[in-house]
Structures are given as structure tokens and as C-alpha cells.
Amino acid sequence: xxxxxxILVFGVLMICSCQKTNTPAxxxxxxxxxxxxxYDEVIxxxxxxxxxxxxxxxPIMDTSVPGSRISPYFADISxxxxxxxxxxxxxxxxxxxxxxxxxxxxxATNPVTGGAEVPGSIYDYAGAAETTNGTYDSVDSYAATFLxxxxxxxxxxPADKGWLAGYTTQLNAxxxxxxxxxxxxxxxxxxxxxxxxxxxxxxxSYVHGAKYLMDNAEVNEGLRSMVxxxxxxxxxxxxxxxxxxxxxxxxxxxxxxxxxxxxxxxxGSTGATISKWSTFYADAVGQLFPGMLGVIDPQSTRADDxxxxxxxxxxxxxxxxxxxxxxxxxxxxxxxxxFKDKTRVDAYINHILSYNRAGTQKxxxxxxxxxxxxxxxxxxxxx
Numbered sequence: 001x002x003x004x005x006x007i008l009v010f011g012v013l014m015i016c017s018c019q020k021t022n023t024p025a026x027x028x029x030x031x032x033x034x035x036x037x038x039y040d041e042v043i044x045x046x047x048x049x050x051x052x053x054x055x056x057x058x059p060i061m062d063t064s065v066p067g068s069r070i071s072p073y074f075a076d077i078s079x080x081x082x083x084x085x086x087x088x089x090x091x092x093x094x095x096x097x098x099x100x101x102x103x104x105x106x107x108a109t110n111p112v113t114g115g116a117e118v119p120g121s122i123y124d125y126a127g128a129a130e131t132t133n134g135t136y137d138s139v140d141s142y143a144a145t146f147l148x149x150x151x152x153x154x155x156x157x158p159a160d161k162g163w164l165a166g167y168t169t170q171l172n173a174x175x176x177x178x179x180x181x182x183x184x185x186x187x188x189x190x191x192x193x194x195x196x197x198x199x200x201x202x203x204x205s206y207v208h209g210a211k212y213l214m215d216n217a218e219v220n221e222g223l224r225s226m227v228x229x230x231x232x233x234x235x236x237x238x239x240x241x242x243x244x245x246x247x248x249x250x251x252x253x254x255x256x257x258x259x260x261x262x263x264x265x266x267x268g269s270t271g272a273t274i275s276k277w278s279t280f281y282a283d284a285v286g287q288l289f290p291g292m293l294g295v296i297d298p299q300s301t302r303a304d305d306x307x308x309x310x311x312x313x314x315x316x317x318x319x320x321x322x323x324x325x326x327x328x329x330x331x332x333x334x335x336x337x338x339f340k341d342k343t344r345v346d347a348y349i350n351h352i353l354s355y356n357r358a359g360t361q362k363x364x365x366x367x368x369x370x371x372x373x374x375x376x377x378x379x380x381x382x383x
Contacts, residue, residue, distance in 0.1 A: 039381035042349050045356040046370035047085055050078045053367055054093055055128055058100030062366040067127040072101060073137060074368040076145035081371035083156045084378035091157050098153070101146060102170035105177075110134045118206060120177030138204040141215045143178035144222025147171070151225035154233055165233050172234070175226050175241070178202070178219065182244060183211070183251075195268040199255050200247030211266040213256050214282060217289035220248050224294070252295055261287055261306065277313045280324035284310055288335040298338045307339045318344040320351040326364045330372040337379035345380045349373065 036044070052064040060075035061068035079097045082090040101122060110117045112134030121139045123132045136142060150171060154161050164171070181202040183189050189196050190209030201211040202219040223245040230238035255266045258273040264282045267274060275283040287310055290296045291303030310332075314323050317332050333348040352373055355362050362369070 037381065038346065038349050038353060039377040042353055042356065043085055043374050043377050045353070046374045047082060047090065049361065049365075049370045050082060050367050050374075051090075051093060053078075054097070055130075058096035058098075059125065059130065060097050060367055061127070062368075070125040070127075070130065071137070071368075072122045072124070072142045073145055074366065074371075075101075076142070076149050078367040078371045080145075080149050080152050081374040083152050084374050086156050091153075091160070094149070094153060095160070095163065098146075098149065098167075102167055102174075105170060105173055116206075118177050118180050120173035120175075120180075121205075135207075136205065138208075138215060139177055139206070140181040140202040140204055141218045143174045143181075144215075144218040144225075146174050147178065147222040147225040147229065148218075150233075151228050154229070161233055168234050168236075171229065172236070178222055178226075179244065181205070181219070182248070184244075184247065194266045197268075199266070200244070200249075200251035201255055201266055202248070211255070212282070213252075213262050213264050213286045214289045216248065216252055216256070217293045217295050220245065220252065220295045221293045223248060249295060252290065261309075262290065277309060280314065281329070284313060285324075285329060285332065288332065292331075292335040292338045299340075303339065307335070307341070311344075318347040318351070320348070320362070327366075328362055328364065328369050330369040330376075333376040334372040334379070337376040337383075340380075340383055342380055342383065345376050349377055 049064075050060065053061040053068065055061065059070045060078050061070050062074060075097055079094045082094050104122055104125070106117045106119060106121045106123065108117055108119050109115070112132070118139050120143065121136065122142055123134055123136050125132045150164060154164055180187060181189075181204070183196060183201050183203065184198050189203050190206060192208070193210040199211075201216050203209045203211055204215050223241055226241040227238050227245060230236040230241060251266075252262075256262045258271065258275075261273065261275050261277070263269075263273065264275045264286045275286070277284050287306040291298040291300070291306065296303055311317075314321075314332075317323065317329070318336070320328075322328055330348075330352075333345055336344045336348070352362060
């Protein structure tokens with residue numbers, strides 16, 4: 001009986017010991033959201049801004065506001081930026097833009113004015129109706145940035161090499177428009193702003209005829225891109241474009257470099273410096289383009305001196321100060337990233353995020369501004 005009683009007592013004690021007197025805290029099994037870096041955050045914000053401005057058939061407007069301009073130059077830069085986040089969606093958007101561009105290449109006659117035109121050039125358009133006045137800001141830079149975009153696509157998405165090769169005729173037409181702008185023995189160029197002296201530089205167009213520093217830095221990159229495309233996609237004459245590239249590089253050095261800074265355009269003078277650091281655009285900001293676009297080594301003493309002098313004259317750009325007109329000139333942030341200036345790039349990105357986090361964009365913001373911030377963030381995050 002004692003044994004039975006002991007067993008009963010022991011059982012009761014065991015039951016009592018298993019009763020819950022205090023409910024334990026619930027274990028949180030929810031995975032906290034991943035905190036984006038400032039780089040990924042601004043890239044996502046600005047990619048969405050660009051995509052929102054793309055029309056269904058491919059053109060990328062300056063902004064998503066109905067009726068906005070379609071500038072092929074700005075759209076090329078925007079598409080290059082989309083490739084910095086090479087999702088299937090973004091690559092598809094880039095290809096749609098490129099298809100639209102190549103369907104709108106000009107022939108030898110301007111359909112609006114009836115005058116002569118540079119074949120392979122392209123006009124500005126506007127809005128969903130895609131109307132045009134038969135005008136452009138330039139021929140050389142539009143073509144150069146498109147060729148650079150074509151190279152970027154193949155490098156970023158090798159699977160699209162065959163797709164791009166299917167547009168060999170159109171790519172050669174674009175390259176032909178660029179080549180038509182080069183001052184060499186094959187072309188007779190306008191002499192409104194400078195000499196026809198076969199210096200290898202490009203004129204912006206036959207409508208205007210100026211040899212700009214910024215355009216020529218872009219042309220230099222475009223010619224390098226064409227060398228790559230001929231070697232890797234088109235199976236064409238890469239040596240031809242290498243020759244044009246060498247002449248353009250030599251022309252930039254001999255006709256635009258003036259001891260301490262570049263002339264913002266070639267006026268035919270020998271040795272005279274016409275650029276002023278006190279003039280933000282195009283004089284001062286243009287000094288960043290040769291290093292930013294690889295005409296000279298971005299880590300060279302010259303590039304470093306030019307960048308440092310720019311910052312001494314315009315020290316608050318990274319805080320968002322606008323020094324010329326109304327537009328932000330976010331291109332400076334990309335130049336800073338190329339020059340490995342993380343401190344200033346981070347400051348500028350945080351400035352832009354102060355708008356984005358409030359659901360807005362910096363005033364007078366458009367697709368190329370967004371693009372340069374994307375490229376700056378992508379460049380600096382990998383350093």
C-alpha cells in the first residue's frame with residue numbers, strides 16, 4: 001500500500017511539475033527586411049524613374065510627363081544606366097529602345113525641310129505621338145552614345161550578341177553618321193567655328209559645325225566601341241575604326257589641350273586658352289569628360305589635377321548646389337565615381353535620396369540625370 005501511495009504521490013508531483021505557470025515568450029521567426037545600401041536604393045529609385053518614361057513601343061522620354069521630348073542622346077545614356085542593373089526586364093527595355101532607334105534612322109533627305117541629311121543620324125521626337133520637327137542637337141554624340149550602348153549590351157548580356165548582329169546594317173549606318181562628322185580628307189566640313197584642317201576631330205553636325213570637347217570625348221568612346229563591335233559582333237574592319245580613333249585622340253590632344261586645361265571647343269587657334277574655370281558649362285564641366293570617358297587615364301596626373309581644380313571652383317556640387325542654369329548636372333557625380341572620390345559620390349547620392357525618400361525627385365530632373373546617378377552608384381559600390 002505504501003508503494004502504491006508513493007507511486008500516486010510521485011505521479012501527482014510529476015503532473016504538477018509539467019503545468020505551465022508562465023507562458024514563454026513567442027519566438028520571432030519573421031525574417032527582418034534586408035537593409036539596402038544607399039547605392040542599391042538610389043539605383044532602384046532611378047531605374048524606376050527611367051522605366052516610367054519609356055513608351056510601349058520603346059522610346060524613352062526625358063520624363064514620364066505626357067508630351068515629353070524623346071532625345072536619343074539622353075535615352076542612350078539612360079539605357080546604358082539600365083544595364084547597370086541587368087535584370088531581364090531592364091535588358092528587354094534596352095533592346096526595345098535600341099530597336100526603336102534603329103527603326104528611326106534618317107536617310108539622305110530631311111523629310112520635314114526637304115534638305116540634305118546625314119544618313120544614319122536621328123532626330124529628336126516628342127510624346128506618345130512621336131512627332132518630330134526634323135531637328136537634333138547633334139549628329140556625332142547621338143551616334144557615339146548609341147554605339148557605346150551597343151557595346152555595353154554585348155558585354156553585359158553576351159547572349160544578345162546574335163540579336164545585335166542581326167542589326168549589322170543599322171549599326172554600320174550609325175557608325176557611318178559618326179564618321180561623316182569627322183574632320184578628315186574624306187569630309188568637307190563647315191568652317192563657321194573652326195578650320196577644315198583634317199585634325200580628326202568631330203563636328204557636332206553640318207547644321208552647326210562646331211568641334212566641341214565634350215562631343216569629341218563621347219566620339220572617342222564611340223569609336224572605341226566600334227572597334228570592339230567590329231571585332232566581336234560585326235566581323236568587320238576594326239582596323240579602320242582604330243585609325244579613326246587614333247586620329248581623334250591626337251586631335252583632342254593637339255587641338256583642344258592647352259597646357260593646364262582643355263578648350264571647350266576648337267576655334268582654330270594655336271596655343272590660346274579660351275576655357276575659363278569661372279564658367280561652369282561648358283568650360284569647367286567639360287574638363288571632366290576626357291578622364292571620365294577614357295580619352296586619358298582617369299588616374300593620370302592630368303585628370304587628377306583637372307578634377308581637383310574643378311572641385312576647388314565648385315566645392316558644393318556634392319551637396320546639391322546647382323551652379324549653372326536650373327539642371328543638376330548629375331554627370332559630375334559619375335565623373336567623381338570614375339575618379340574614385342567615394343566621399344563626394346556618397347554625399348551626392350544621399351542628397352538625391354533625400355528627395356527620393358520623400359517620394360519626389362530633385363527639381364528639373366530628367367532621364368539622363370537619373371542615369372548618371374545610377375552609373376555613379378554602380379561604379380563606386382564596386383570600389
